[in-house]
Amino acid sequence: MTFLFAINPVSGGRDKSVWEESIRTYFADSPHSYHHFYLNGETDDVMIREQIAQHHPDCVVAVGGDGTIKCVATELLGTGLPMGVLPAGSANGMARELGIPPDVNESLDILVHGTLKPIDVISVNDNDICLHLGDIGLNAQMVKHYEQNNFRGKLGYLRSVVRVLRNRQQLRVEITVGEECVQRAAFMIVLANARMYGTGAVINPDGDLSDGKFEVVIFRRLSFWEIIKLFWRYQPFDPKQIEILPATSVTIETLRKAYFQVDGEYRGRITELHASIRPSALTIIVPNDATP
Structure with missing residues (x-):
């Protein structure tokens, strides 16, 4: 097989030269071949397409976090090419969901010896996709502040939490799923293709990337401690605070x-x-013992 590695040099704020060296060492005595290139954050879509056309790989590997995976996956839709993942970001929520370990050699082993798994993709507003989780409201506001923050990791996230909680307000929303239309006051509405955030906080226990549907998770109440549960993975959400609607399509108006x-x-x-939902729109290489 020929692997093409798309490396995000700034993902997770970590030096990727270690990852590049590990890839080189791993394939030194391998019957497989590889090529790699660095994303620049500006023309990534063009670069990925050009590299695929030049090298004709059997698999394209995203080396980075959730944003890098999303970038690569977008260009692979409709090509029939499978995607691999080396989790080199800060949270690595999608890799965690797929059971791909953070250790570079273990994740390289999965590329070579793993199995192909088709997963669903959520089409959003006709011009975007969601692989993992998207949301409206409080968490999205924290993501905005986090991106503007000079800090990274859990400290940066905690600072964003404190800032947002000072002025949190409920949204008045109308949610249409199939023939059902409900009106709610909520702090946050999540489009959940998966089970958990990158922090490990499980918000959608029955989430399955390959079940042909997604869940609309409505946070009708959200206290300070519920927000902190987005920060510490071992705390489950109180089911009395949320409502979950299975869906294949949804319209949300605020x-x-x-x-x-x-x-x-x-x-x-x-x-x-x-x-x-776009069922089985993307194929990813996952561990052999991953849930089918």
Whole structure:
């Protein structure tokens, strides 16, 4: 096989030369071949397409965090090429969901010896996709502040939590799933293709990346301690505080502009959102013992 590694040099604030050297060492005595290139954050989509056309790989590997995975996955949709993941970001929520370990050699072993798993993708507003989790409201506002913060990691996230909690407000929303339309007052509405945030906080216990649907998770109440549970993974959410609606498509309308993020990237403020499932739209290499 020929692997093509798309390396994000700034993902997670860590030096990727160690990852590059580990890749080189791993394939030194391997029957497989590889090529690699660095993303620049400006023309990544063009670079990925050009590198695929030049090298004709059997698999394209995202080396970075959730944003890098999203970037690579977007270019692979419709190509039939599978994607691999080396989790080199700060949170690595998608890798955690797929059971891919943070150790570089272990994740390289999965690339070579793993199994192909088709997963669903959520189409959002016809011009975006969500692989993992997207949301409207409080967490999206924290993502915005986190991106503007000079700090990283849990300290940066905690600073964002404190800042947002000072002025938290409920949203008035109308949510249409199939023939059902409900009106709610909520602090946050999540499009959940997966089970947990990158912090490890499980918000959608029955989430499955390959079940042909996603869940709309409505946080009707959200106290300071519930927010902190987004920060510490071992704390489950109180089911009395949330409502979960299974969906293959959804329309969400808000009375006023609301903060919106997809897969950890802030997308601005919106008043309307349309989302629908694209079953088995992407194939990823996962551990052999991963849940089918």
